[in-house]
Amino acid sequence: MNIKIAILRGINVGGKRKILMADLKELMGTLGYQNIQTYIQSGNLIFNADDKLQNKGIEQELENAILKKFSFEVPVIVLSKDNIESALAKNPFYKADADINKLHLTFLNELPEKDKLAFVESLDFAPDQFKIIGKNAFIYCEDSYHKSKLTNDFFEKKLKVKATTRNWKTVLKLWELSK
Template structure:
């Protein structure tokens, strides 16, 4: 049995696609997932599964949500070890989690973008912002706040032509911590 971390895109935002975490936990358990833990209302779930194919897990979760709630929600699923690795190799080693934990974001990408798409997106990062690509993710530091950057999740999706889901460093750190319990 492996531990996985799933993050849902676009639920409980501005009153749209409302999903209670207690209901989501029950849904995951009804699909056979074990040791299900949710974290905050934005759709972060840690769980165990015997299924080895991440694409099968992703499809099962997306289908289950669609059947229960009658709307589609993109889901990013990674092993908890892969999720932790994304945090471990974060290139911003000068960040204080307590001070800037909400100004550093990790955008999880549905696929690895091409070199040309990476270069095109990089041009939109304006100092003092920093944008660096990782393994199927983007590390983004917005010292003036995420609400003030052009590099929103929707903007990144549009420029890269793929699904993206963004979480701040505090949330990612907490999810990694929870996955180790």
């Protein structure tokens, strides 16, 4: 069994697309996943999956099951524990004296095409900063993330990939729970 982390986009925000974590946990159990944990109401799952299952297959299965049970679409990105550990090590803004309240991580469901990536990297949103490494967009927001232009929609539209963002405290907690 492999430890996996599923990150759902856009549930329980502003009273829309509501899914109780107990219901989500139960749904995961019916799909055959084990040792299922949830973390906060924004749709973070840590669970064990069969070694043979690939992340993309789990994403599709979970998206389909949510659509069937709750009657709305929810994008899902599935990561391994190693993906989270790699992100922790590669964040260019995460230093010993960093204010982690200003750090965020946007997870991309696939590698962006080189031409789209080059265009996005040429943009400047100072004082906010970002750096895309692999399937991670590391974000530093001088003010609040909600005031930044570096949103899920921005990365999805410009890079033509699915994306979902978590604050750095949540990323650290997901890593801790996946140990």
